[in-house]
Amino acid sequence: LVCWTAMVAAYARNGYVFQAKHLFDEMPERNVFTWTLMLSVYSENDCVDETKSMFDEMPERNLVSYNAMISVYASSGHLQQAKEMFDHLPERNLVSWTSMITAYSVYSDVNQSKETFDAMPEQNLVSWNALLSTYAQNPGYFESAKLIFENMPQRNQISWNAMLLACADNGFLKDGERIFSQMPERTLVTWTTMVLAYARNGHIQSAKTMFGAMSQHSLVTWTAMLAAYADNGLLEDARQTFLKMPEKNLVTWTSMLTVYAHNGYLEEAAQVFDHMPERDLVSWNAILTVNAMHNQFEQSQCIFYSMPAQDTGTWNIMLALYTRNGHIWKAKKLFDQIPDKSLVSWTPMLAAYSRNGHTQKALIMAETMKLLDMAD
């Protein structure tokens, strides 16, 4: 049994999700270890619902399996579910606590993230890194990130990379270059981050040079370079990169679709969508966005109704389309149908009302939000 599980793990580590699943199905017997392993394999695809049903199917669970589930909730922004599970745990360990730091960070609640860190019975390098990432990934906390980075008890490769990303995202290119040169060692992640640092700060030439200087490339680095060109409006370079790539996945295809879309090539974007080997919610939202932004009303509605799944992003796109075209009642109808409304659903509706001169309704809405304790 140990051998089988190790093999499933080996497949999963190398990206052979399908083979891992196959092996899992073929195993003569399974235990908590195996089930939890499969949980984490699935969770890498961000399919929260599927992961949850797998979790529910498990014949037995231990702290590790609960932690795995909390981690999925955390990284996908399902703070409520993560917190609820965490609160009901009979016992918690470092891993459980660190996942909650991440959960708050993804939910943009920087203060709670820090409070969780402070509330932990003990901290290790990983939890310090998690806190550092909270500051690195939420805008406006660059100074805090720097402070943590300089004062943490130890640093590893991940700490350096996280700090580099913070520089890149906050426009501190010079600091980023300094971090890059000071690092004890550099990984593929480091190089990719540096490519992004240049690209996002308007130095596409340097980004390209950096990309060329890398000793190896992966699917992610190629796609990052594609996105870099896209960010800088270089359609032709993006297209060439796309054609040159040795392999492509959903992210690559969707990036290319978006490049066309941002440059006004509706037709080409649609073609990319049609040729994609597979689609997920993000790619559906992307094609919906293209049509909505060009006010292709019928086409947008058609896509909207034929989508296999929808999320708050989808509804926001449609809300924006409806209100831009003066269909405020359609917007309202859609809004009323949204389950589990959160801040991200209320905000566009509120904006829609005020933009269309329905000041009174906007005010009522704002009041309602206040009553529901969602805004201040």
Add this chain to the structure above:
RNA sequence: CAACACCAAGUCGUCGUA
């Protein structure tokens, strides 16, 4: 002897950048 937490790529909202 095997499973869980921290770093890089895609869509939407809010906020910034003009």
